[in-house]
Amino acid sequence: MQPETLLERFAYRKRNAGNAGDFIRIKGAKGQLEHDEQAKKLVNDVNEYVGFKCLHYSVTESNGHVEITIAKKIISQEITIGVRTINDTAQAPRDYTHIDEIIEFGKRDTEKKIRIPIVDDEEWNPDLEFIVELYDPNKLEGEDRLPGDDTRCRVTILDEDFPGTIGF
Numbered sequence: 001m002q003p004e005t006l007l008e009r010f011a012y013r014k015r016n017a018g019n020a021g022d023f024i025r026i027k028g029a030k031g032q033l034e035h036d037e038q039a040k041k042l043v044n045d046v047n048e049y050v051g052f053k054c055l056h057y058s059v060t061e062s063n064g065h066v067e068i069t070i071a072k073k074i075i076s077q078e079i080t081i082g083v084r085t086i087n088d089t090a091q092a093p094r095d096y097t098h099i100d101e102i103i104e105f106g107k108r109d110t111e112k113k114i115r116i117p118i119v120d121d122e123e124w125n126p127d128l129e130f131i132v133e134l135y136d137p138n139k140l141e142g143e144d145r146l147p148g149d150d151t152r153c154r155v156t157i158l159d160e161d162f163p164g165t166i167g168f
Helices: 006-014 036-040
Strands: 032-034 048-053 056-060 065-072 079-087 099-106 111-117 129-135 152-156
Touching: 032 111, 036 099, 056 065, 065 079, 065 152
Parallel strands: 056 152
Antiparallel strands: 032 056, 048 065, 065 111, 079 099, 079 129, 129 152
16 A cells, blocks of 8 residues: 555655664755764764764755754863865855855853855755865874764765756
8 A cells, every 4th residue: 555645655764774873864964965874873982071962964055055964962161163164066166155264162061064166056966975174273284183983974965956958
């Protein structure tokens, strides 16, 4: 028996999936997805002080920005870290705006959010990705990345522009 409406299909899939963690949850701003359940399975080595709350974000190009959450794991200690973007298939400034910022956590802060602007162009592109990385601003570049699998996250930019059609 196949469900006919969208709500019936969703309920059918949820009942028959076995684990509700298989679904991608929509979080925060319109057009942004967090893939947190899947990402948790990939983390073996975590940083004991700070890390990304989610290791993979997806954002639609028309959303204009992606909001990423950095979590502080220790209480009653001040921490200063750097956060920067690294090109992958997405290139700054053509696809997103590069950031390189210093973030300070106070003693009572538990998380900080950063916004990375996404460029919305009119041309079709495949889905593109870039990396956001946490680093120690007091060390030399190249040796400054913070240890742990949760100090890097991947952002996928989903393009909603449709490719053109060829006609005769």
